[in-house]
Amino acid sequence: MLVLFVYLALFIGSLALVTAFRRARARSVDYTSLKTVTFGDESAISPDRAASVISIVTIFLIWGAFTGSVITPLHVPGPFVGDTSFTYTAVNAQGETDDATVFIRVHPSTEKSETPKPELGDGFAKNDGALVAAWRSVLIRPAGNDDGGNVDGYQITHVNGTPITADGTVALADGTVTLTQRGSINFVAERGYQMEPLWLPSPEAVAARFLDIFSNGYQNIPLMEHLGSSLARVLGGFLLGSLVGIPLGYAMGLSNWFRGWFDPIVEFMRPVPPLALIPLVIIWFGIWETGKIVLLFLAALWIMTIAARSGVSGVRISKIHAAYSLGASKTQIMRHVIIPNSLPDIFTGARVAMGVCWGTVVAAELVAAQKGAGMMIIAASKFQLTDIVVMGIILIGIIGYGIDILMRMAEKHLVPWKGRG
């Protein structure tokens, strides 16, 4: 909730700042800037790159602020670390009351520390000492060293002067105490708003882990080999899928019989997510490379088939008629009209297929693999190495984005006529 508010505040605040900054500077007058109707005019909307940069910086700021990172100047309150104490009041079997203090040392989870050994003090209730790591809780048994603590009738009644009963909780300055049914006190040090490294490591911890794995590898396999083997599987599956899918799509676009024969199969397989095929593929082809390539092949196949089919169906009949009237043979029409005309659709399909394959390979590696991006994060999660998990997710995202950018560049270069027929 707090994160959401901070995020919204940063969103609006940076918008106001950038707008004010731009207003202060002289602006060049382009056509779009003169439009008075921009709300609803899609052509007047282009991504504001300043917003993109601030957006990424914001993510790191929030990430840093909630993990106590060195990259951000401001942090949300962290967990309490240091010495604290509270006083409890007990009543013994004789009906006497006495106070004693519990001294607690809360140490950072990365460092060792020693339990405080306070003087026992006077009266039947004796002082206690306890040691607890930040974010953790500790169970204290004050009765253990109190005189008559084991006798029926002994009871803790107050903490810091506040009455407490079994299962009751009293909030202190640096944490909370809860009285258990058996008369022990559970002390939870103030956790603050920062995330434990186990939940979310700080950006620099992830970066350090990245450098470490980049130079030393993970589980004796270099990082590049992990990522490379995932990419190789994607490429292999995608190429096989295209090799079968594109001709099949062409056949379906050119022949009634092919269309009728394969339509039910394609339409049935298309909505089946590739992940749902993993169990069957493993049963048939095993968990190693063959299984993964087959899975990715199936992921790419239907997408490429449908792309090629719609590429053929989308050809304007006047182009085909024109080619026939110019004396072209069927082979020539295939080569010079149908195939080039279908390329934009095939490229769109290829972009989708690469995206699906990349997602599928990571998922398949989660199930079983010796190396790969997905294997890396699932193995790390078993050892609670959250920094590797986060690093893996970031790398998977960057590579997926990179693939799409490359495909888009190839598309622009190879089919410049797309959408301009």
Add this chain to the structure above:
Amino acid sequence: MTGLIIDNISMRFDLPNGTSVQALKNVSLTLKPGELLSVLGPSGCGKTTLLNILAGFLAPTEGKIMLNDKRVTGPAAERGMVFQQGALFEWMNVRENVDFGPRMKGMPKAERDQITDHLLEVVGLQDFKEKAVYELSGGMQQRVALARCLANDPDVILMDEPLGALDALTREKMQGLVLKLWKETGKTVVLITHSVEEALLLGERLIVMAPRPGRIFKEYNLPFAERGVGQDLREVKKSDGFANTREEILSMIWGMEEEIMGRMDAPKAGA
């Protein structure tokens, strides 16, 4: 006998709902080589169907088409086609579009280039040879389409509303170009249009077709095309008989349109 003979063509096909459509009925016409025919009629009169039959894209249910004593059974290079728009190959540049026909025939490059250069000059696009076709304006694209058709040296050029998508000014310029090309190349041209003026300007012969069933309603022999070659077409429009003929044909077509509307309205009025 040379020329294009339309021999008693009828075309009737079934619809999925069980009824059938008589798109053409007993259409006969003979065109001598080098004749310029324009075809006019309200929508649904079968003029596009007729053109598709001439091109060989459709088979008539009765009758036959003969071109230079050979029966037309399918599309072929001897009958070139110019479409309204969107029939250029946008993955090829202007030159590749124009020399598509010769290239498919396997003509050597030097010869092809000569034809292309000449034709692009004729249509006024010599400076756009290596441009992508999607970078050209609509009028320029139609010039490319004309050049592409001519590069193949067909006996007959079939035009399906080739200027229909152009703005009025460009259209007028293109009409002059079509006349010029017709006269210079001596090709037989069949042109379908919606515009009565265009039909008068670009038709030595003009047929008006009527719908339901599609048939030839009236035929004219007109002097305007001959008058217009190399001339200002606006002058031709002012010349003797143009305005009268235009009015005559317009009221003829209006009459047909009203009859169609009347027929459509009739059941509604009954109900």
